[in-house]
Amino acid sequence: MSEPSTESLDKMWKFVKGFAEKSGTIFHPNRAVTEAVVNGLAAHVDDLGKPLCPGNFYTDKQAKAKLRRWICACDEMQIYKYCHCLWFVREDGMPITEYLPDDHEGRQAYGLITDPTPDKGRAFRHKASRHGQLSAEPDKARAMVESKQASTP
Numbered sequence: 029m030s031e032p033s034t035e036s037l038d039k040m041w042k043f044v045k046g047f048a049e050k051s052g053t054i055f056h057p058n059r060a061v062t063e064a065v066v067n068g069l070a071a072h073v074d075d076l077g078k079p080l081c082p083g084n085f086y087t088d089k090q091a092k093a094k095l096r097r098w099i100c101a102c103d104e105m106q107i108y109k110y111c112h113c114l115w116f117v118r119e120d121g122m123p124i125t126e127y128l129p130d131d132h133e134g135r136q137a138y139g140l141i142t143d144p145t146p147d148k149g150r151a152f153r154h155k156a157s158r159h160g161q162l163s164a165e166p167d168k169a170r171a172m173v174e175s176k177q178a179s180t181p
């Protein structure tokens with residue numbers, strides 16, 4: 029990955045500060061973690077025009093950058109308040125897993141970690157699945173959930 033431009037770095041630092049405040053999280057207390065994520069996102073802004081999450085492997089970054097799902101703040105953050113990059117976390121540096129489906133890898137890795145600011149964040153909380161489909165097969169499951177919501181009187 030190439031070195032990000034100063035302009036994109038500034039943009040991502042501004043974003044992280046604003047989104048952390050809005051979502052009731054902080055950025056990771058280990059500065060090296062936060063800087064690695066900021067650098068990755070800023071490099072994606074330079075290369076793809078969008079802050080595609082740097083914490084995933086993509087076979088086709090250009091295609092993924094056209095979808096909303098992994099554009100920061102990603103769907104997992106907006107639905108479950110879970111950041112697998114550990115960029116947006118609690119004060120103790122732990123990711124919030126409280127809202128994740130039981131079978132989600134984050135829940136299995138970290139156990140149940142509560143949200144200290146439940147009144148903030150989760151703008152897409154209405155998309156949360158009660159049965160864990162989003163974690164099992166996210167794009168297909170989300171389409172299923174949305175179609176069920178659309179057909180509910």
Ligand code: SF4
Nearest residue numbers: 081100102111112113
């Ligand atoms: Fe952003 Fe989501 Fe990646 Fe966290 S996991 S850095 S919220 S895109």
